[in-house]
Amino acid sequence: xxxxxxxxxxxxxxxxxxxxxxxxxxxxxxxxxxxxxxxxxxxxxxxxxxxxxxxxxxxxxxxxxxxxxxxxxxxxxxxxxxxxxxxxxxxxxxxxxxxxxxxxxxxxxxxxxxxxxxxxxxxxxxxxxxxxx
Numbered sequence: 001x002x003x004x005x006x007x008x009x010x011x012x013x014x015x016x017x018x019x020x021x022x023x024x025x026x027x028x029x030x031x032x033x034x035x036x037x038x039x040x041x042x043x044x045x046x047x048x049x050x051x052x053x054x055x056x057x058x059x060x061x062x063x064x065x066x067x068x069x070x071x072x073x074x075x076x077x078x079x080x081x082x083x084x085x086x087x088x089x090x091x092x093x094x095x096x097x098x099x100x101x102x103x104x105x106x107x108x109x110x111x112x113x114x115x116x117x118x119x120x121x122x123x124x125x126x127x128x129x130x131x132x133x
Contacts, residue, residue: 005020005120007120010115011111011112012108014108014110014111016042016047016049017047017111017119017120018118018119018121018130019045019047019122019123019124019127020120021042021045021123021124022039022043022045022047023039023043024039024111025038025107030104030107031103035103035106042124044124045124045127045130048130049114055114056113058113059113060109062109062112063106066108067094067105070094070097070098070101071090074090074097075090078090078093
C-alpha cells in the first residue's frame with residue numbers, strides 16, 4: 001500500500017510537488033549565501049522546477065502574504081502583552097524578523113506556488129520519469 005504524503009507536507013518540507021520525495025533545494029544551504037539555489041529538476045521523478053521563465057513571480061505575492069501574517073501576529077502578541085506599540089518599534093521588530101526569516105519565507109513561498117500548479121501523481125517509483133532538456 002502506498003503512502004500518500006499531503007500537500008502541506010510537500011510545502012513545509014519543500015519536496016517535489018509531483019512525487020513529494022525529491023528535494024527542491026540543496027541540503028545545508030538554508031542559512032548560507034546559496035539559500036536561493038534550487039535544483040533544476042527533481043532528483044527522483046525529473047519534474048522541472050522552473051517550467052517557464054518568470055514562473056516564480058507569483059511567489060512574491062505568497063511571500064508578501066507570509067510577511068503580512070508575521071506583522072499581524074507580532075502586533076497581536078505585543079497588544080496582548082500590554083506593550084504600547086510605536087511605529088519605530090513595529091518597523092524594527094518586523095524588519096528584524098523578516099530579514100531573519102528571509103530564507104525560510106523564500107523557500108516556503110516557492111514551494112507553495114509550485115504545489116498550487118503541479119499535482120501529486122504518486123511515489124516516484126510508480127510514475128514515469130519526466131525527461132528534461
